[in-house]
Amino acid sequence: MNFQLSPEQREFRDSVRRFAEKHLAAGARERAHASGYPWDVAKLMAKQGLLGITIAEADGGQGGSLIDAVLAIEAVAQSCPRSADVVQAGNFGPIRVLAEYGSESHKKKFLKKLLEGEAVISVGMTEPDAGSAVTDLKTSATKVDGGYRIKGSKVFTTHSAYADLILTYVRFGPGVGGIGSVLIQSKDVKRGKASAFMSGEEWAELQFDDLFVPDDMVLLGEGGFKKQMAGFNVERIGNTSRSLALGRYAYERARQWALQRKQFGKLLCEFQGIQWKFAEMKIKLDAGQLLLYRAAANADRGFPSAEETAIAKAFCNQAGFEVANEALQVMGGMGYSQEELVEYCVRRCRGWMIAGGSIEILKNRIAEGIFERQFSQR
Numbered sequence: 051m052n053f054q055l056s057p058e059q060r061e062f063r064d065s066v067r068r069f070a071e072k073h074l075a076a077g078a079r080e081r082a083h084a085s086g087y088p089w090d091v092a093k094l095m096a097k098q099g100l101l102g103i104t105i106a107e108a109d110g111g112q113g114g115s116l117i118d119a120v121l122a123i124e125a126v127a128q129s130c131p132r133s134a135d136v137v138q139a140g141n142f143g144p145i146r147v148l149a150e151y152g153s154e155s156h157k158k159k160f161l162k163k164l165l166e167g168e169a170v171i172s173v174g175m176t177e178p179d180a181g182s183a184v185t186d187l188k189t190s191a192t193k194v195d196g197g198y199r200i201k202g203s204k205v206f207t208t209h210s211a212y213a214d215l216i217l218t219y220v221r222f223g224p225g226v227g228g229i230g231s232v233l234i235q236s237k238d239v240k241r242g243k244a245s246a247f248m249s250g251e252e253w254a255e256l257q258f259d260d261l262f263v264p265d266d267m268v269l270l271g272e273g274g275f276k277k278q279m280a281g282f283n284v285e286r287i288g289n290t291s292r293s294l295a296l297g298r299y300a301y302e303r304a305r306q307w308a309l310q311r312k313q314f315g316k317l318l319c320e321f322q323g324i325q326w327k328f329a330e331m332k333i334k335l336d337a338g339q340l341l342l343y344r345a346a347a348n349a350d351r352g353f354p355s356a357e358e359t360a361i362a363k364a365f366c367n368q369a370g371f372e373v374a375n376e377a378l379q380v381m382g383g384m385g386y387s388q389e390e391l392v393e394y395c396v397r398r399c400r401g402w403m404i405a406g407g408s409i410e411i412l413k414n415r416i417a418e419g420i421f422e423r424q425f426s427q428r
């Protein structure tokens with residue numbers, strides 16, 4: 051057993067750290083509070099080879115491993131938490147599913163722009179009546195001459211305000227076997243009332259009123275749900291990485307604070323009540339790191355196991371939030387203020403406890419592994 055990164059992995063991580071310190075650290079606070087997508091960061095990252103890390107070189111990616119992509123998120127978040135979302139969008143989410151299952155024409159038409167940092171792709175799974183029970187989704191794809199008519203709607207779709215493309219889960223027929231996906235260009239989609247999450251990220255209901263989608267925009271047809279979810283585990287690893295990375299960012303800010311802030315004539319780090327907070331934070335971060343690296347390293351270039359991903363995500367979502375929240379407490383009023391990014395980390399980490407498979411749903415999946423049987427939630 052080896053708990054060390056390889057020399058190549060260390061070199062890669064350090065080079066991304068240097069890149070982030072040089073190009074991203076300065077604007078980190080403004081970026082976290084700005085709306086829209088940081089396109090300048092996306093283009094810089096494309097040049098640096100940080101988009102498509104795990105995508106095959108033949109498809110325009112870097113041919114690296116999942117652990118490389120995790121290291122990139124961690125290294126970027128250390129300087130700029132918001133920019134870690136760009137690593138996510140360019141490596142972990144629907145882009146990875148598109149690269150895996152897309153046709154040559156999909157890749158030519160869409161992947162190139164995504165890898166150049168000139169476009170972003172969203173995933174539309176959740177519907178008003180199908181959240182955790184995603185297989186209850188109703189958005190239908192009805193066959194017509196030359197394509198499909200899409201009818202239904204999606205909610206909470208991250209990046210949808212500026213994404214070019216939405217990888218949309220649809221129902222071609224009844225049951226789980228009837229679920230697949232189509233690619234929809236967002237310029238064709240009607241939007242409901244604009245809203246925002248606690249994190250500040252914007253979303254609006256996406257409405258498909260018999261929207262025509264040509265045959266060649268089907269990504270995975272009927273029976274594609276399992277493959278889709280296998281790809282979605284990669285997205286979960288990205289969420290897991292960001293939870294832990296933002297928790298670590300907040301921890302590091304609080305550590306620096308405790309080393310210089312004095313009350314009652316003593317440094318905060320000299321109070322045992324504060325020391326124990328840090329000890330608990332460090333235990334959570336280190337434990338989460340091991341679970342995350344296990345899931346990512348075992349996946350290598352492929353897709354991670356559903357069970358190891360669920361364990362890592364459930365733990366790191368909780369740990370990231372708790373650590374960021376405790377870091378905020380250590381920093382008092384300054385931690386709660388927008389002068390610092392710690393409050394931003396708390397708000398972002400809170401969302402990942404719900405997004406991409408809530409902690410409760412992940413625990414249901416873990417229990418199935420423990421008892422070696424499936425428990426219907428219906």
Ligand SMILES: Cc1cc2nc3c(=O)[nH]c(=O)nc-3n(C[C@H](O)[C@H](O)[C@H](O)COP(=O)(O)OP(=O)(O)OC[C@H]3O[C@@H](n4cnc5c(N)ncnc54)[C@H](O)[C@@H]3O)c2cc1C
Nearest residue numbers: 173174175176181182206207208401404405406408410427
């Ligand atoms: C920040 C953020 C980003 C998101 N981005 C996207 C995106 O890009 N694309 C997309 O499609 N969706 C996205 N979502 C939606 C997300 O996937 C759903 O919010 C999530 O699946 C939960 O669904 P729900 O909100 O409808 O809650 P519900 O399913 O209604 O659940 C409510 C509560 O009940 C719990 N619960 C439900 N069923 C069970 C059960 N069987 N056992 C125990 N507890 C249960 C849940 O864990 C939750 O705590 C995002 C959400 C957030 C918060």
